[in-house]
Structures are given as structure tokens and as C-alpha cells.
Amino acid sequence: MENILEKIQELKRERQAVILAHNYQRPEVQDIADYVGDSLGLSIQAASTDAKVIIFCGVHFMAETAKIFSPEKTVLIPDPDAGCPMADMITGEQLRGLKAQHPDAQVLCYVNTSAEVKAECDLCCTSANAVTMVQEVLKDAKEIIFAPDQYLAAYVAEKTGRTFIPWHGFCPTHAKILPEDVEREKARHPNAVVLAHPECRPAVTHLADIVASTEGMCRYVQETAATEIIVGTEVGIIHRMRKENPGKVFYPVSEQAVCPNMKRITLEKVLWSLQDMVHEVNPPLEIARRAYASIEKMLNYRS
Ligand code: CIZ
Ligand code: SF4
Incomplete structure (x- = not known):
């Protein structure tokens, strides 16, 4: 070693x-x-x-x-x-097909996409800024394609009151987290705060106290007075949380939430x-240049 x-x-x-x-x-x-x-x-x-x-x-x-x-x-x-299986659930060609069906739609893509897909988008977002991007940058858009994560899209739709032309991608790791996992951990640790990532199913995010991106979660656990936290995302993040918060106790909501990749x-x-x-x-230079153009528009809205 x-x-x-x-x-x-x-x-x-x-x-x-x-x-x-x-x-x-x-x-x-x-x-x-x-x-x-x-x-x-x-x-x-x-x-x-x-x-x-x-x-x-x-x-x-x-x-x-x-x-x-x-x-x-x-x-x-x-x-x-x-x-990333979620990123692989949409290709550049598939997105071009969807755009052809909705020629007037603005295209918002999650960072969990290939450079080729980002190059086909108008705008990119993270799980931390997706709500803000829709409320501010896309406020005048008549139609919005949101790809590839159907659960993040559902979460942003709830928060903003907007509807999206969806794509049916999802994260297989976060999809393993079930509402009964949250109920079980809450019963075991009644004083704990529940965090969930917006890639989780709506039935899971609805049970959480805080829905946040990984950095949002790390920031929250440092700032909260709570000392027991149930973590609803990939289990690897708990290592960092324990290191940064030695006085607090962290429980994975599900031991199944492991990303093999x-x-x-x-x-x-x-x-x-x-x-x-x-x-x-x-990635090819021209793809990288166009992908950067869709990323650049979100850089003022990082969290
Ligand atoms: O972009 C990232 O790092 C992902 C996928 C998750 C997050 O919430 O930070
Ligand atoms: Fe992709 Fe793994 Fe992240 Fe899920 S946890 S979105 S599969 S990289």
C-alpha cells in the first residue's frame, strides 16, 4: 500500500x-x-x-x-x-431526432451527457442549478426538451411549475433507492435529517427533508445543527462527509446505492x-467547442 x-x-x-x-x-x-x-x-x-x-x-x-x-x-x-449508463441513454443522433420533432423547443441537457449530446443542446445544467436555469435563463421558452434524466426533469417540473418534453433516461444507481428504504432508515433513526439527490425517484425525494446535488449535500451537512444524517445518494460520498464532519453520524439510505462504474x-x-x-x-475539437458553448451559459448559475 x-x-x-x-x-x-x-x-x-x-x-x-x-x-x-x-x-x-x-x-x-x-x-x-x-x-x-x-x-x-x-x-x-x-x-x-x-x-x-x-x-x-x-x-x-x-x-x-x-x-x-x-x-x-x-x-x-x-x-x-x-x-455512465444514464449518459449513454441518449446519443447525439437520438437527440437530433427529438429536436426535429420539436423544432421550436429549447434544449436543456444535464451535465450527465456525452460531449456529443452537449454539442446538440442550447444549454447545459447541473443538479445544483437546474431549477434556476429553467426559472431564469429559459423563462421565456415556449417549449423545453429536458434530457436525459426523467427524475431530475420531474423534480424541476415540480419546483418550477413548467412541463418538459422529457427523455426517459435515469440513473440505475439512484433508481435502486426505494421509498421503503427511506421509511426504514427514518424509523431506525428518528432524529436524523434525510437528504436525497434529485436523480432519485419522486417517491423518494418527496420523503426527503433536503433535495440537493452532491456539493449541495456536502455544504448542508457542514452547516446544519443536525448530528445524524441519512444520505440518499451514492454511498461513496459518505467517506468525504465523515472526514469533513467527525462529530456527525451518517447512514446510507440504501447499501444498494453503489455505482459500479x-x-x-x-x-x-x-x-x-x-x-x-x-x-x-x-473529444473532437468541433464537438468540444460546441459543448463548451452550452456549458458556458450556466457558469454564472453554479449553485
Ligand atoms: O455532476 C456531478 O458531479 C454529478 C453527477 C452529481 C452531483 O450532484 O454532483
Ligand atoms: Fe451515472 Fe453512476 Fe452517476 Fe448514476 S451514479 S448518474 S450511473 S455516474
């Missing part, structure tokens, strides 16, 4: 690399990272460093976003098969990635 950690640090210096870990990464991967956070925050943070190489410990679309923000840096993902990234793969300079993520 000691050995692999030392090797990673040594190679990181040699390559002038920065290591980013998403909030859902394995504890030991989070612990070697320079920054831990959500996909947009990490991509923005990495762009502001003078590193030559970014090692993105997360899923493919996140590494693409990092490359879109840092075209001059080499972006590597330690496992090229770490994809996030867990594909291991310390060994981080080491090999640095050693062999693999696996590069580099």
Missing part, C-alpha cells in the same frame, strides 16, 4: 499531473486526490492549475468535461470502461494511468 501511494505521488510530480476524484469514488481514491468534488467544480478547478495532465477519477463524460475546460492539458481516465477506478489503475499515460479522453 505504502509503495503504491509513494509511486503515485512520485509519478504525479514527474508528469506534472493533478488528480481529481468525484464524490462517489472509493475512499482510497478520494484520499490520494488533489481535489474531491462534483464534475463541474472539479473541471473548473483543474483548469485553473498549471498541471500538464489531469487524471480524472470518475466516469467518461466527466473526463470529457475536464478536457472541454482544459483543451491544452492531457486528460486521462484510469479505466476507459467507466461510463465509479468503483471501476482503483489505486492500481490510477498508477498505471500515470505510468503509461493512458487512457486519453479527447
